[in-house]
Amino acid sequence: MLTMRRLGEELKVDATTLYRLFRDSDELLLAVHDHATAVELEEIGEVPDSEHWQDTLRRIADRIWATAVRSPAIAALTFARTTGGPAERRMVELILETFARSGLSREATVRYYRAFADATLGLAGQVAVLATLAPEIQAKDAASWTRIHAHLPDPEYPTARAHIAELTSIDRRTIYDLVVEAVLAAAERESAESAWQIVSGLERHRSFRHNTHGVVSDADADAVIEAVYDREHADDIGGCSYRADQFVSDGFPLPSGSPSWQC
Numbered sequence: 001m002l003t004m005r006r007l008g009e010e011l012k013v014d015a016t017t018l019y020r021l022f023r024d025s026d027e028l029l030l031a032v033h034d035h036a037t038a039v040e041l042e043e044i045g046e047v048p049d050s051e052h053w054q055d056t057l058r059r060i061a062d063r064i065w066a067t068a069v070r071s072p073a074i075a076a077l078t079f080a081r082t083t084g085g086p087a088e089r090r091m092v093e094l095i096l097e098t099f100a101r102s103g104l105s106r107e108a109t110v111r112y113y114r115a116f117a118d119a120t121l122g123l124a125g126q127v128a129v130l131a132t133l134a135p136e137i138q139a140k141d142a143a144s145w146t147r148i149h150a151h152l153p154d155p156e157y158p159t160a161r162a163h164i165a166e167l168t169s170i171d172r173r174t175i176y177d178l179v180v181e182a183v184l185a186a187a188e189r190e191s192a193e194s195a196w197q198i199v200s201g202l203e204r205h206r207s208f209r210h211n212t213h214g215v216v217s218d219a220d221a222d223a224v225i226e227a228v229y230d231r232e233h234a235d236d237i238g239g240c241s242y243r244a245d246q247f248v249s250d251g252f253p254l255p256s257g258s259p260s261w262q263c
Contacts, residue, residue, distance in 0.1 A: 033078035034085030053101040054184045061180045068124035072131035079125025103191040112187045
């Protein structure tokens with residue numbers, strides 16, 4: 001258990017000195033974690049305008065892994081914690097801003113930020129926890145595939161036995177990079193889909209203005225389009241209400257008869 005007395009002994013500082021600076025050992029631990037994040041940010045450095053957003057996130061992921069390898073005791077105790085400190089705030093801003101650069105929506109930006117942060121911190125934290133175990137326990141855990149799984153009976157575990165060479169040779173950094181790339185690829189796909197929807201929406205916009213020309217003004221047509229894209233205002237457009245579902249269809253065909261305006 002981490003205590004102020006134990007920390008004082010390790011740092012060769014009287015525990016009362018630590019209590020004057022920090023309320024308890026948890027506050028001190030979070031401060032150390034925030035400092036580790038500050039080191040990561042310093043190592044990442046400035047992000048060039050020309051750097052692809054995925055490359056920025058790859059560099060961030062690399063530094064998170066480096067912290068777990070360099071300071072496993074800190075990472076093992078804090079990888080699931082939120083410090084709220086200045087370095088963490090800067091790191092959150094950097095990751096959010098980087099995903100936003102990809103063209104994702106605000107909701108998707110936050111979703112992928114969380115997926116990226118939880119995946120990198122979780123996997124790096126796992127490595128850190130294993131590194132803090134006693135050497136004999138680490139060796140026992142590492143040998144489990146060859147010690148146990150390699151000797152399972154074929155009739156019951158044929159697939160595991162068939163892949164035992166691959167299971168024993170893959171390393172944790174390879175798995176880490178694979179997960180990071182999976183998150184980045186998923187974000188890229190969703191960003192591309194969002195871009196296509198925008199292009200498709202513009203095409204429908206032009207079609208709608210063409211179909212309504214001479215029936216409603218271009219300004220009113222534009223208001224309809226904006227409201228359809230923003231459903232929060234779909235029932236109140238410049239003092240006129242309408243049924244948005246009558247306009248949300250391929251090409252926005254004009255309803256038969258007069259348009260569904262109630263002004």
